[in-house]
Amino acid sequence: MICDSHCHLKHGNKERTEYTPEAIVKIMDEAGIDKTVVFAMCLSSATAIEMAHQAHQAFPDRLIPYAYAIPHISEPAIEPIERAITELGFPGIKIHGGETRLAEYIIDPVFELAARHNVPCLVDFVGNADHCKRIAEAFPKTTLIVAHFGQYLSTNRDLIDRFIHLAERHENLILDTSGVVLPWKITEAVTRIGSDRIAFGIDGPHPYPSLSGYAQEECQKIQALPVTDADKENIYWNTIARVLKLS
Ligand SMILES: [Zn+2]
Numbered sequence: 479m480i481c482d483s484h485c486h487l488k489h490g491n492k493e494r495t496e497y498t499p500e501a502i503v504k505i506m507d508e509a510g511i512d513k514t515v516v517f518a519m520c521l522s523s524a525t526a527i528e529m530a531h532q533a534h535q536a537f538p539d540r541l542i543p544y545a546y547a548i549p550h551i552s553e554p555a556i557e558p559i560e561r562a563i564t565e566l567g568f569p570g571i572k573i574h575g576g577e578t579r580l581a582e583y584i585i586d587p588v589f590e591l592a593a594r595h596n597v598p599c600l601v602d603f604v605g606n607a608d609h610c611k612r613i614a615e616a617f618p619k620t621t622l623i624v625a626h627f628g629q630y631l632s633t634n635r636d637l638i639d640r641f642i643h644l645a646e647r648h649e650n651l652i653l654d655t656s657g658v659v660l661p662w663k664i665t666e667a668v669t670r671i672g673s674d675r676i677a678f679g680i681d682g683p684h685p686y687p688s689l690s691g692y693a694q695e696e697c698q699k700i701q702a703l704p705v706t707d708a709d710k711e712n713i714y715w716n717t718i719a720r721v722l723k724l725s
Contacts, residue, residue, distance in 0.1 A: 479512050479513075479711075479714065479719075480510060480511045480513075480678065480697065480714045480715060481511070481512060481513045481514070481515070481677075481714065481715050481718045481719065481724070482506070482511050482513070482678060482679055482680045482682070482693075482696075483515045483623065483654060483656075483677045483678060483679045483718045484515060484600065484625060484654055484679030484680060485502060485516050485680060485681070485683070486517065486518065486519065486681070486683070487499070487502070487516050487517065487518040487529050487530060487533055488518035488519060488520055488521060488526070489519070489520075490519045490520055490574060490576065490577065494520050496518075497683045499516070499532070499533035499536045499537055499541055501683065502514060502516065502541065502683060503537050503540055503541070504689075505682065505683055505689045505690050505693050506540060506693070508690035508693070508694075509693035509694045509697055510694075510697065511693065512540075512715075513539075513540055513541070513542060514541055514542065515542045515543075515544055515600070515679075515718070515722075516530055516533050516534075516541050516542065516544070517530050517543065517544040517545070517546050517572040517600075518530060519546055519572070519574055519577060521548075522555075523545065523546055523547055523548050523549075523555040523558045523559055524555075524558040526545075526546035527543075527545050527546065527558050527559070527561075527562045527566075527568070530543035530544060530545070530562075530568070531543055531562070531568075534566075542569060542570075542722065542724075543568050543569075544569075544570040544571060544600060545558070545563065545568045545570070545571050545572070546572050546574075547559050547571050547572065547573050547578065547585075547588045547599075548574075548577055548578045549578055549584055549585060549587065550584070551583070551584060554587050556587055556588070556591055559571060559591060560591055560595075563591075563595045563597055564595070568597070569597055569598075569722045570598045570599065570600060570623075570721075570722065571591075571597060571598070571599045571600070572599070572600045572601075573585065573588065573599055573601045573602070574601075574602045574604075575602055575603050575609065576602065576604045580601075580603070580609040580613070582616070585613075586616070589613060589617045589620055592617070592620050593617055593619055593620045596619075598620070598623055598721050599621070599622055599623065600623040600625060600654065601613075601622055601623065601624060601625060602625040602626065602630070603624060603628055603629070603641075604629065604630075605628060605629035605632065605634075605637060607628060607637065607640040607641055607644060610622070610628070610641065610651075614644060614647075614648035614650060614651055615648070617650070618648070618650055619650065620650060621650050621721050622648075622650055622652070623652045623653075623677060623721070624641055624644075624645070624651055624652065624653050624654060625654045625656060625681075626656055626657035626658060627641055627642070627653050627655070627658050627663060627664075627667070628640070628641030628653075629641075630657040630681070631657050631659050632657075632658075632659070632660075633659060633660060635660065635663070638658075638660065638663050641653065642663070642671065645667070645670075645671045645675060646671055649675075651675070652676065652721065653667055653671070653676050653677070654676075654678075654679040655676065655677070655678050655679055655696075655699070655700065655713065656680055656681035656696070657679075657681045661699055661702070661703060664676065664700075664703060664713075665703050665704060665705055668713075672712075673708070673709035673710075673712035673717070674712045674716065674717055674720070675717065676712065676713045676717060677713065677717045677718040677721070678697075678700055678714050678715075678718070680692070680693055682696070700713050700714060
């Protein structure tokens with residue numbers, strides 16, 4: 479079983495590319511992916527939540543909606559996120575450090591909400607390990623899924639090491655393989671923190687070399703790792719299934 483734990487209905491790229499739920503499920507079918515976590519960004523929390531909700535309604539067995547949190551000092555965004563969790567059954571929250579500030583007076587109400595409802599937060603720390611450390615310490619019971627092992631497409635081994643080190647010290651951290659371009663760091667993380675703390679993600683859809691070709695390459699990235707089949711099963715499915723209580 480494969481669960482892609484990181485997929486965009488709307489990307490944060492320059493073109494703000496959007497993909498329909500139908501397009502995402504077609505890619506999943508072609509790449510052999512069973513379930514996918516979906517969210518949108520570059521939108522208000524309320525609008526992004528509505529997009530994810532509609533995607534889940536269209537494919538309730540395939541697409542898992544996360545509530546996009548984009549709090550601002552003047553608009554904490556807590557209300558729509560809490561409603562998404564309690565009324566619409568969203569099992570997780572997505573936070574992007576490039577769009578919202580990770581300073582405590584902005585973001586901590588979102589983590590407090592996550593702690594209250596026992597849902598994980600998928601966080602892109604955009605390379606800022608200090609924010610990751612502060613939040614991991616402040617919210618020890620909240621599962622933090624660290625997108626891209628800390629930074630998208632990073633070739634900075636020292637920086638990736640800092641995030642793996644934080645995961646060694648804080649059991650509430652899980653590392654997401656999307657956008658990791660040094661696959662041997664994933665192998666190293668299996669040794670250092672265990673494959674049950676690593677979750678597969680694609681950060682798609684991406685059109686190169688093709689929509690399904692990109693997804694297949696990301697699946698193969700894990701398949702090619704020199705780790706046991708049990709480790710691969712953890713990365714592909716068991717870790718995120720445990721966090722999201724998937725059956
Ligand atoms: Zn992403």
